[in-house]
Amino acid sequence: MEDYAKELEASFRSIKEGDIITGTVIAVNEEGAILDLQYYAQGVIKAEDMSSDPNFNILEDVKTGDTIEATVVKTDDGEGNILLSKKEAVQVLAWDILKGYMDEKKSIQVKISEIVKAGAVAFVEGIRGFIPASQLSLTYVEDLEPWLGKQLEVRVITVDQEKNKLVLSAKAIEKEKAEAEINHKISMLAPGTILEGTVESLMPYGAFISLPEGLSGLVHISQISQRRIKKPSEVLNTGDKVKVKVLNTNDGKISLSMKAVEENTEADEMEAHQAEEYSSKEEATTSLGDLFKKLKL
Incomplete structure (x- = not known):
């Protein structure tokens, strides 16, 4: 009954040149692939009509059971088969994908x-895509040749079918991953933590401090010193080693204070001094008491 239903369905189908139809691969060889179209005739795609990608290998890239969309080139190739082209279908369908x-x-x-001037070439959905050298990595790429044949995770950043322009970027993904890693590190910083860092730049409103783990934070001018200053350069120079206290980590930004570290240090010193004085007085009092105990009246 199932075979009869398929034959009945096929009898009502009309396939004409230019149609894009879907078939299942039932055989593959070096010359091409044969497709089951759920029709009276089978579909044939020649190897050269499969893909524009120079790295394409029909025996490696096409398997029995694969579903392929292809354009009808001829309804009869002279041997009763329907001649198809996947390349033509790609040109129609791929841009939407x-x-x-x-x-x-x-x-x-x-x-x-392929390596070309100012970048590299990779195929996506059968369409030739360009990866500018500036989009290959977060770091500057001077020598492109080692990138030939390399597998990359990329994102589509420009699609222009009219100009046949497809631009890809690996840098966009690397940047997102790096930002996510930095945000995670920032989220692990607890307010009140004391860190040692290096002054990396001075601005009228404060100083940017390079911190461990590749992090960076800002000490606002009001948090640089206990005394009032007009500009950070009055007390700081680029490259200075400083101790800072984490005030907060709102919106992925680290707010720091040098003044709070000074205040903590002074408070600790005062507490230590008071403890020392108390200890000395207690020792003196105890010694005097011991003397009175030894007196015989």
């Missing part, structure tokens, strides 16, 4: 197939 990738900010794996 790529636009979706860009809108979703989807991360995709690609392999760099």
Whole structure:
């Protein structure tokens, strides 16, 4: 009954040149692939009509059971089969898919197939994509040759079908990962923590301090010194080693205070001094008491 239903359905189908149809791969060889189209005739895609990617290998990249969308080139190839082209279908369908990738900010794996002036080339959904050298990594890339054949996680950042322009970026993903790591480290900082850092830059409103774990925080000018200053350079120089106290970590930013460290130090010194005085008085009192105990009246 199932076979009869399929035949009945096929009898009502009409396939014409230019249609994009879907089929299941039932055989693959070096020359091409044969597809079951749920139709009276089978579909045939020649190897050269599969992909524009120079790294494409039909025996490795196409498997029995794969579902493929392809454009009808001829309804009869001379042997009763329907001649198809996946490359043509890609040109129609891929741009919408790529636009979706860009809108979703989807991360995709690609392999760099070519090094060109100012960047690299990788294919996505059968479309040639360009990765500018500035978008290969967070760090500056001077020599592009070692990147040939490298697998990269990228994001689609430009899709322009009219200009046949597809631009990819690995840097965008690396930047997000780095920001997430920094935000995690910041979230682990408890207010009140005392850290040692280095003055990395001075601004009219305060000083930026380089901290351990690749973090950076700001000491507002009002938190630099206990005495009133007009500008940070009155008491600080770039490269100075300083101790700072974490005030808060709101909105992924670290607010620091040098003044609070000074206040803590003074309070600790005063407490230690008072404890020492108390200890000395107690010792003196005890010694005097001992003397009276030894007196015989």
